[in-house]
Amino acid sequence: MKVHLRNPTRELEIEGPITVSALLDQLDLNRESHLVIEDGTLVPADKMLSPHAVIEIRSVISGGER
Amino acid sequence: MKCRVCRGPAIIDIRRHNANFCAEHFLKLCRDQTAKAIDRFAMLEPSDRILVAVSGGKDSLAVWDILTELGFDADGFYVGLGIGDYSDTSAGYARRFASERGLTLHTEDLLRDHGFDVPHGSRAAKRAPCSACGLSKRHLFDEAARRGGYDAIVTGHNLDDEAAVLMGNVLHWHTDYLGRQAPLLPARHGFPKKAKPLVRLTERETAAYCVLRGIDYLVDECPMAVGNKHLAYKAALNDIERDSPGAKYDFYFRFLDQAASRFETTLDTDTDQIPLAPCTRCGAPTNNAICSFCALTERATSAVPLRMGATRRAPHPEEANS
Numbered sequence: 001m002k003v004h005l006r007n008p009t010r011e012l013e014i015e016g017p018i019t020v021s022a023l024l025d026q027l028d029l030n031r032e033s034h035l036v037i038e039d040g041t042l043v044p045a046d047k048m049l050s051p052h053a054v055i056e057i058r059s060v061i062s063g064g065e066r
Numbered sequence: 067m068k069c070r071v072c073r074g075p076a077i078i079d080i081r082r083h084n085a086n087f088c089a090e091h092f093l094k095l096c097r098d099q100t101a102k103a104i105d106r107f108a109m110l111e112p113s114d115r116i117l118v119a120v121s122g123g124k125d126s127l128a129v130w131d132i133l134t135e136l137g138f139d140a141d142g143f144y145v146g147l148g149i150g151d152y153s154d155t156s157a158g159y160a161r162r163f164a165s166e167r168g169l170t171l172h173t174e175d176l177l178r179d180h181g182f183d184v185p186h187g188s189r190a191a192k193r194a195p196c197s198a199c200g201l202s203k204r205h206l207f208d209e210a211a212r213r214g215g216y217d218a219i220v221t222g223h224n225l226d227d228e229a230a231v232l233m234g235n236v237l238h239w240h241t242d243y244l245g246r247q248a249p250l251l252p253a254r255h256g257f258p259k260k261a262k263p264l265v266r267l268t269e270r271e272t273a274a275y276c277v278l279r280g281i282d283y284l285v286d287e288c289p290m291a292v293g294n295k296h297l298a299y300k301a302a303l304n305d306i307e308r309d310s311p312g313a314k315y316d317f318y319f320r321f322l323d324q325a326a327s328r329f330e331t332t333l334d335t336d337t338d339q340i341p342l343a344p345c346t347r348c349g350a351p352t353n354n355a356i357c358s359f360c361a362l363t364e365r366a367t368s369a370v371p372l373r374m375g376a377t378r379r380a381p382h383p384e385e386a387n388s
Binding site: 006007030031032033034035037040041042043044045046058059060061062063 | 067076077078079086089123124125226227230268269270272273274277278285286287288291296297300301304305307308
C-alpha cells in the first residue's frame with residue numbers, strides 16, 4: 001500500500017494487509033499524535049488496510065510559543 | 067469498534083474516555099467538551115462579541131467553527147508574520163475558511179504595517195523567533211480587540227498546549243507563570259479577557275474534528291518552531307499518554323483543581339498591583355514608557371550600523387592574478 005506522511009512529506013510502500021495500529025507500530029509512530037486518513041475520512045485503530053490502500057498518516061502536533 | 071453512543075461503526079477511539087465514536091457523535095463530543103469548558107470557567111457570555119485569533123491551523127479554525135456552531139458571535143483576526151511561503155499559505159487557509167462560511171476575518175501584516183517580519187526582526191532584536199512571534203501576536207490581538215470593541219479574545223490552545231506549558235513551568239519552577247495557567251484570563255488594565263475553550267480537547271481530537279468537518283487547514287509545521295522545547299514537551303507527554311491514557315488531562319486539570327490557587331498570590335503582587343500607563347508610542351497599557359511590542363519594533367527595524375574605518379574587499383580574480 002502507499003503511505004503518505006507529512007512533516008516532513010514522504011511516501012512509503014508498506015506490505016498489506018495490516019491493521020492501522022500495527023502499521024503505526026511498524027513505523028514507530030505514536031497513536032496519540034497521529035491520525036490515519038483514507039478516502040478523506042478517519043480510519044480506526046482496528047481497521048484492516050488492504051494491500052492496495054492509499055492512506056495518509058498525519059502528525060497532529062504543532063506549535064511554537066503560543 | 068462500535069460507537070459508544072449509537073453502536074454504529076466507529077471511526078475514532080478516545081482512550082482517555084475508554085470509548086469509540088462514529089463521526090456524528092465524535093463531533094458532538096467536541097462541541098459538548100468545548101461548551102463544558104466555557105461553562106466551568108465562565109469564559110464567555112452569550113452576548114459577548116468574540117475575536118478569534120486565527121492562524122490557518124487546525125486549532126484556531128476548529129475553535130472558530132465550534133463557537134459558531136454553538137451560536138456565539140465570533141469574528142477572526144489573522145496576523146501575517148512574514149515567514150516565507152508558510153505565512154502566505156496559512157493566510158490562504160484562513161481566508162478560504164472565512165469566505166466559505168460568510169464569516170468576518172480581519173487581517174494585519176507585520177511587515178506591511180509595522181516594518182519587520184519574524185525571521186529578520188527576531189534576529190535583529192536578538193530574540194528567539196517563537197518569542198518575537200508570540201509577543202507580536204499577543205500585542206496585535208489585544209489592540210485589534212480594543213479597537214473593534216470585542217469583549218473577548220479566543221485562542222485555539224488545546225489540552226496538549228496547556229499540559230506542555232505546565233510541564234515547562236514545573237520543570238523550571240517558573241512560579242510566576244504557574245499563576246497564569248488558567249484557561250481564562252479575566253479582563254484587566256484595559257485588556258480584554260482571553261479564553262481557551264479547547265482545553266478539554268487534545269490536538270489529535272481537534273485535528274480529527276477538522277478532517278470530519280471538511281475543514282482544510284495548514285498541516286505543515288511552522289519552519290521556525292522546529293526543534294523548540296514546547297514540541298519536545300508535547301512529545302514526552304504523548305509518550306506518557308500512550309502508556310497511561312488520561313495522564314495529560316489529569317496533569318493539567320488536577321493542577322488547576324489542587325495546586326493553581328497556591329500560585330495566584332504571585333500573579334497579584336507581580337502584575338495586578340502595578341499601575342499601568344499608556345505606551346507613549348501606541349497607547350497600549352504598559353508598565354514602561356514604551357510597551358514590549360514597540361520596543362521590539364524599534365530594535366527589529368533599526369538599521370544595521372555601518373562598520374567605521376578602513377574596509378577590505380576580496381580582490382577581483384584579475385587583480386589577484388596580476
